[in-house]
Amino acid sequence: xxxxxxxxxxxxxxxxxxxxxxxxxxxxxxxxxxxxxxxxxxxxxxxxxxxxxxxxxxxxxxxxxxxxxxxxxxxxxxxxxxxxxxxxxxxxxxxxxxxxxxxxxxxxxxxxxxxxxxxxxxxxxxxxxxxxxxxxxxxxxxxxxxxxxxxxxxxxxxxxxxxxxxxxxxxxxxxxxxxxxxxxxxxxxxxxxxxxxxxxxxxxxxxxxxxxxxxxxxxxxxxxxxxxxxxxxxxxxxxxxxxxxxxxxxxxxxxxxxxxxxxxxxxxxxxxxxxxxxxxxxxxxxxxxxxxxxxxxxxxxxxxxxxxxxxxxxxxxxxxxxxxxxxxxxxxxxxxxxxxxxxxxxxxxxxxxxxxxxxxxxxxxxxxxxxxxxxxxxxxxxxxxxxxxxxxxxxxxxxxxxxxxxxxxxxxxxx
Amino acid sequence: xxxxxxxxxxxxxxxxxxxxxxxxxxxxxxxxxxxxxxxxxxxxxxxxxxxxxxxxxxxxxxxxxxxxxxxxxxxxxxxxxxxxxxxxxxxxxxxxxxxxxxxxxxxxxxxxxxxxxxxxxxxxxxxxxxxxxxxxxxxxxxxxxxxxxxxxxxxxxxxxxxxxxxxxxxxxxxxxxxxxxxxxxxxxxxxxxxxxxxxxxxxxxxxxxxxxxxxxxxxxxxxxxxxxxxxxxxxxxxxxxxxxxxxxxxxxxxxxxxxxxxxxxxxxxxxxxxxxxxxxxxxxxxxxxxxxxxxxxxxxxxxxxxxxxxxxxxxxxxxxxxxxxxxxxxxxxxxxxxxxxxxxxxxxxxxxxxxxxxxxxxxxxxxxxxxxxxxxxxxxxxxxxxxxxxxx
Numbered sequence: 088x089x090x091x092x093x094x095x096x097x098x099x100x101x102x103x104x105x106x107x108x109x110x111x112x113x114x115x116x117x118x119x120x121x122x123x124x125x126x127x128x129x130x131x132x133x134x135x136x137x138x139x140x141x142x143x144x145x146x147x148x149x150x151x152x153x154x155x156x157x158x159x160x161x162x163x164x165x166x167x168x169x170x171x172x173x174x175x176x177x178x179x180x181x182x183x184x185x186x187x188x189x190x191x192x193x194x195x196x197x198x199x200x201x202x203x204x205x206x207x208x209x210x211x212x213x214x215x216x217x218x219x220x221x222x223x224x225x226x227x228x229x230x231x232x233x234x235x236x237x238x239x240x241x242x243x244x245x246x247x248x249x250x251x252x253x254x255x256x257x258x259x260x261x262x263x264x265x266x267x268x269x270x271x272x273x274x275x276x277x278x279x280x281x282x283x284x285x286x287x288x289x290x291x292x293x294x295x296x297x298x299x300x301x302x303x304x305x306x307x308x309x310x311x312x313x314x315x316x317x318x319x320x321x322x323x324x325x326x327x328x329x330x331x332x333x334x335x336x337x338x339x340x341x342x343x344x345x346x347x348x349x350x351x352x353x354x355x356x357x358x359x360x361x362x363x364x365x366x367x368x369x370x371x372x373x374x375x376x377x378x379x380x381x382x383x384x385x386x387x388x389x390x391x392x393x394x395x396x397x398x399x400x401x402x403x404x405x406x407x408x409x410x411x412x413x414x415x416x417x418x419x420x421x422x423x424x425x426x427x428x429x430x431x432x433x434x435x436x437x438x439x440x441x442x443x444x445x446x447x448x449x450x451x452x453x454x455x456x457x458x459x460x461x462x463x464x465x466x467x468x469x470x471x472x473x474x475x476x477x478x479x480x481x482x483x484x485x486x487x488x489x490x491x492x493x494x495x496x497x498x499x500x501x502x
Numbered sequence: 503x504x505x506x507x508x509x510x511x512x513x514x515x516x517x518x519x520x521x522x523x524x525x526x527x528x529x530x531x532x533x534x535x536x537x538x539x540x541x542x543x544x545x546x547x548x549x550x551x552x553x554x555x556x557x558x559x560x561x562x563x564x565x566x567x568x569x570x571x572x573x574x575x576x577x578x579x580x581x582x583x584x585x586x587x588x589x590x591x592x593x594x595x596x597x598x599x600x601x602x603x604x605x606x607x608x609x610x611x612x613x614x615x616x617x618x619x620x621x622x623x624x625x626x627x628x629x630x631x632x633x634x635x636x637x638x639x640x641x642x643x644x645x646x647x648x649x650x651x652x653x654x655x656x657x658x659x660x661x662x663x664x665x666x667x668x669x670x671x672x673x674x675x676x677x678x679x680x681x682x683x684x685x686x687x688x689x690x691x692x693x694x695x696x697x698x699x700x701x702x703x704x705x706x707x708x709x710x711x712x713x714x715x716x717x718x719x720x721x722x723x724x725x726x727x728x729x730x731x732x733x734x735x736x737x738x739x740x741x742x743x744x745x746x747x748x749x750x751x752x753x754x755x756x757x758x759x760x761x762x763x764x765x766x767x768x769x770x771x772x773x774x775x776x777x778x779x780x781x782x783x784x785x786x787x788x789x790x791x792x793x794x795x796x797x798x799x800x801x802x803x804x805x806x807x808x809x810x811x812x813x814x815x816x817x818x819x820x821x822x823x824x825x826x827x828x829x830x831x832x833x834x835x836x837x838x839x840x841x842x843x844x845x846x847x848x849x850x851x852x853x854x855x856x857x858x859x860x861x862x863x864x865x866x867x868x869x870x871x872x873x874x875x876x877x878x879x880x881x882x883x884x885x886x887x888x889x890x891x892x893x894x
Contacts, residue, residue, distance in 0.1 A: 124802040132810075142829065143817055149827045194683070195856040200824075218671040222679040228849040229824045230693050234637060237680050244678045251675040259664070259672075268619045272654040275624040275647035277640050280597070282630035287823050290633035306809075310802070367631070401716075401805045402527065405709045408809045409535055409702045412816065413542060422690070423603060423635040426552040428545070445600065452631040455598035 104336060111340025118311060119344070124400065128307035133352040136299045140292060141364040147286030149235045151179035154201040155190045158183060162210035164247075168221070171243040172203065178239040200226040201236040216255060231287065281453045282367060289367050293451055294420040294444045296356050300383075301440040302411050304349060305390040309403025312394035316485075334483045338475070342387045349383050357447070370450035374457045378450060381467035382443040388474035389439055395481040418444040439474075442466045510732035514741025517730050518714065522745065531710050532746070536753045539702045540760055547691035551580070555635050557643075558585035558593050558605035567613035571650060575606065580642040597629050604628040604639040616654065624650075634690070683854060692767045696848055697819045697841075699757050700780075704787045704841050705812035707750050711791025712808050714742055715882075716801030724886035735883040739875065743788050754780035762852065770855020779847045779868075786840035786871035796878020799885035800892055811839075819845045843867045 119125050154172075158165050173180040181199060184190040190202040204222040212219040223240050226232045249270060256266040282289045357375060361368040397403045417435035419427055424445070427435065435441040446463035449455040457464060522528040559575070561568050576583045585602055587593040593605040606626040609615075615622035626643050630636035652673050659669045718724040731738035758776045762769040769776070794811065795804040818825070818836040825836045836842045843864040850861045885891055 124806065127803075127806055139814070140817075143832060144823060145829060146823075146827055149824065152827075195850075195854065195860060200826075213675060216668065216671055218675060218677060220677045220679050222681060224681045224683055227682045227693070228845075228853060229822070230634075230690070231824055231827075233682060237678075241678050241680075244676050248674060248676045252672055255672045255675065259668075261662070265619075268621060269655055269658050271651070272619070272621060272658065273616060273624055273647070273651040274621055275626070275644070275651065277644055278625060278627045279630045279636065279640065280594075280627050282633065282636070285630050285633060285637060287633065290631065291822075401713070401802045404802075404805045404809055405713055406527065406530060406535075408709065408812065409539065409705050411813060412698060412702060413539070416543075416546060420632060421634050422547065423552050423555055423632060424600065425556050425603075426549060426554075431542070431546055448631060449598055449600055453598045453629065455595075459595060459599045 107333065107336040108340040108343070111337050112344045115311075115341050115344040118314075119307075119348070122311070122314065125307050125310050128303050128310060129348055132303045133299060133349075133356060136303075137296055137356050137360045140295055140299075141288070141360060141366075144288040144292060145364065147284055147288050149177055149231055152177060152201065152232060152235055153181040153199045154178055154203060154236060155182045155184055155193050155199040156180045157185070157187055157190050157202060157204045159185075159207040160205050160209035164210050164213060165205045168205070168243060168247055169203065171246065172240055175239040175243065177235045194224070194226070200232050203240065213251060216258070281369075288364065289452070291420070292364065292366055293361075293448050294415060294418055296360060297382075297444045297447050298411060298415055298418070298440055300349065300353060300356060301386050301414070301438075301443065304345065304383075304386050305393070305407070306404050308345065308387065308390040309394045309397050309407075310400045312391070313397040313400035313402055316395075316397065316489075317399055334479050334486060337486070338388075338391065338479055338482060341391070342384070345387045346383055349387075350379075353379055353383065357451070361451070367452040369452070369454040371454075371456060374450045374455075375447070377457050378443070378446045378460070378464060378467070381464065381471050382439055382446070385439040385467050385470035385474055386443070388471060388478045391478040392474055392481050395478075395485045414438055414440045417441055420444060420448065436466065439467060439470050442470070506732060507734065507737055510730075510734055510737035511741040511744070514727070514731045514738055515744050517727070518742050518745055521714070527713070528710075531706055531713070532749050532753065535706055536703065536750075536757070539699060540757060543691075543695050543698060544760060544765065547695065550689040550691055552635060552638065552690070553579055554582040555580055555604075555639060556584040556602050557581045557639060558587050558596055558602040559583055560587050560590060560593050560605060560607045562610040563608045563612035565613035567616065568608045571608070571646075572606075574646055574650070575643070578642045578646055580638050593627070597627070603632060603635040604643060606643065689767070691765070695761060695765075696767070696852070697816065697822070697845060699761070700754075700783065700841055700844055701812070701816045701819060703750065703754050703757065703780075704783070704815050705808070707746065707784055707787035708791045708794070708808040708812050709805065710746050710750070711743060711788045712795045712804040713801070714746070715739070715792070715795045716799070716804050719799050719885055719889065719891060720801045722889050724889060728883070728886050735879060735886065738886070739792060739882075743792075747784060747788060750784045751781045754784055767852075769852045771851040771858075775851045775858065775861070776848070778865075779844055779851070782865065782868040783840050783844040786843075786868045789871045789874045790840065792875040792882070793878055796875065796882045796885075799882065815839050815841045818842050837867070840868060840871055 119129055156169050158169060169180055172178055178201075180203070182193060184193065187202070187204055190199070190204075193199050194202060202224040204224070206219065206221075209219050209221070221240070221244055223236060225236045252270050253266055256262070256269055261269060279285060357379075358372070360366070394403065416422060417427070417431065417438065418441050419435070424432070442463040446460045446467070449460050449463070450457075557575070559572050561572065572583055575581055581604070585593075585596055585605075587596060587605065590607060593602070593607070596602050597605065604627060606624070608624065609622055612622050612624075624647055626647070628636045628640045628643070630640075655673050656669055659672065664672075718727045727742070728735065728738050731741055755777050758773060758780055761767045762773055762776065790811070791808065794807045795801075798804055798807065816822070818832075818839040819841045825833055825842070846864040847861045847868075850856050850864070851858070
């Protein structure tokens with residue numbers, strides 16, 4: 088008899104826990120949908136940012152970058168070389184000048200992004216079997232210009248170089264198969280993997296998409312907690328008495344509500360957006376889902392931990408918006424992770440975004456599966472555990488403080 | 503009358519200084535954030551270019567030739583051979599793990615095929631999912647392969663008894679000489695820091711324009727603010743924002759000095775043009791901030807707008823991906839961002855060192871941002887007096 092009574096109290100307790108969590112969960116939804124600021128963060132930003140960035144970086148690579156040509160040789164061969172360069176997809180010769188000075192003026196006026204200079208003795212040297220040099224001058228205000236112009240020119244120069252080489256070998260009495268061998272004794276081929284067109288969007292957008300999830304969650308949660316603190320209603324979060332158990336219920340109830348909203352957004356951002364904008368997307372969906380769970384949870388608990396210290400609703404946004412840029416670099420997408428020094432590397436492990444971005448790119452862009460990213464995956468679960476504990480501690484402290492304050496106020500009122 | 507105006511501005515200025523001392527957020531969002539950003543980015547990119555990135559080799563040949571090639575690979579500036587792998591599959595998996603950014607595959611009997619003139623093919627793979635490391639490694643490995651191939655040609659031609667000067671002109675009839683205008687070392691830090699640091703500065707100026715004004719409206723102290731300024735909204739805004747103009751210009755100039763003096767990044771003209779650029783850039787950003795908080799005199803909405811605008815600014819500066827190559831509407835939009843004009847002046851003066859007349863348009867554009875607050879003049883004044891906007 089005793090036993091069954093014990094059991095029924097346990098069942099009751101279990102039901103009350105579920106009820107508490109459900110109440111917190113529903114209450115959180117009400118808060119989110121009643122607050123325009125939070126709605127913008129949770130509903131508008133995850134919709135708008137991916138579309139805006141996707142459209143801005145729609146062009147994967149540079150097309151027809153305008154360059155000027157200074158052809159002092161004015162020969163058939165120099166003309167041919169320039170025509171070849173002009174015919175590439177990336178570079179377009181828009182003007183011809185008779186001297187470098189004139190071309191430089193056009194460059195300074197921003198009419199062209201590069202200059203190709205062919206010296207006067209170009210053809211003569213080629214005819215007499217000597218070596219000649221073509222010079223290019225590139226705009227390097229952007230990394231892309233330099234890469235595109237020098238790639239296109241070096242491809243065309245090498246191509247012409249090879250033809251002349253065979254001619255010269257023939258002139259030296261080396262013909263046929265042996266000329267072919269000498270002109271290319273060790274053929275080589277560079278194969279570009281996972282982003283075949285070396286596209287800028289394919290490279291940066293997957294990282295940005297994960298960062299959008301991370302940051303909107305962070306600012307949204309920060310805003311909710313800041314508002315609670317402003318209005319001093321942390322105490323409302325707990326239905327009855329203050330004990331540790333109820334803090335857990337608050338944390339779980341709240342995080343389920345964030346998780347449910349962001350499950351939908353994650354599907355949109357990580358599944359729909361890559362299709363719309365033609366981004367790399369060769370990963371296994373199940374693996375992405377596996378990674379997503381600890382990523383969202385650790386981000387939520389991390390944000391909840393920090394959010395408790397936000398005195399006002401706008402504080403986290405004003406103070407931490409700049410961190411979005413820093414997190415992007417810390418993730419090791421542009422500047423390779425192997426070259427980030429020890430201190431900043433350790434610092435980067437504080438944030439769920441680092442592992443989330445790395446893990447997502449490896450699965451989504453490079454087709455890795457979950458066992459290849461075990462480091463990121465385990466790290467995210469470790470973060471989830473740590474930030475769950477810190478969030479609980481922080482909330483416990485804040486709830487206590489808040490209800491203490493309320494008690495004191497009530498006492499003074501009564502007194 | 504002018505005396506009154508100056509007095510009003512000065513009184514507001516004094517009031518603002520006292521307010522600034524009352525809350526830590528003012529100190530954090532100015533000095534702390536900018537100092538942290540300077541330290542972060544300068545120590546993060548101190549290498550200039552990512553050197554010695556890990557790559558792998560799959561050496562099925564294992565000959566003197568292949569070992570020499572791998573040693574040469576290891577000696578290139580950008581690559582470091584950290585892994586020897588047994589199969590293509592294994593190498594690819596290490597690449598997916600992110601442990602290596604590229605790998606070279608050398609076939610079985612490679613060297614004996616070279617010697618017997620059977621022209622074996624050398625293949626290497628780079629991961630352009632990480633575009634920067636991928637393209638740098640592609641360049642380095644391609645170059646080394648070309649050099650190796652040329653070395654082979656040289657040997658064969660020598661064996662045929664050809665003299666050295668002719669060999670050179672046969673191996674490479676046309677050479678390509680690449681000049682990088684202004685940034686001869688292709689320093690990655692130069693590309694990025696000249697955009698990222700001003701972007702953060704712009705973001706913080708926006709935030710610290712919207713916050714001091716917005717918080718008066720939110721905490722319903724805006725009437726006192728306006729009264730201090732003798733009921734002139736012009737004096738109220740000027741006096742309030744003056745401390746920030748001073749702080750952010752100073753911080754921005756410290757940034758200029760760090761980049762062009764301490765780091766030695768390209769500077770082809772007088773540094774004072776960049777100082778002027780920074781000052782006008784701060785003013786223009788403040789004007790945008792006033793416009794934003796005037797459009798929506800609610801602190802939280804203002805901060806959201808500022809965050810949105812500030813983050814877009816990084817894109818619109820035009821360094822990461824050139825504006826000229828973006829969809830056409832973007833090119834027009836980019837003119838609405840002070841950072842775009844700041845960047846133009848930087849390219850003209852610091853990077854290319856052209857005559858100042860080329861930058862006049864951008865300087866004028868920066869100045870003209872200061873007209874913007876006029877559009878919200880009455881709206882902001884009414885909001886300050888009536889306090890009729892929601893506080894949350």
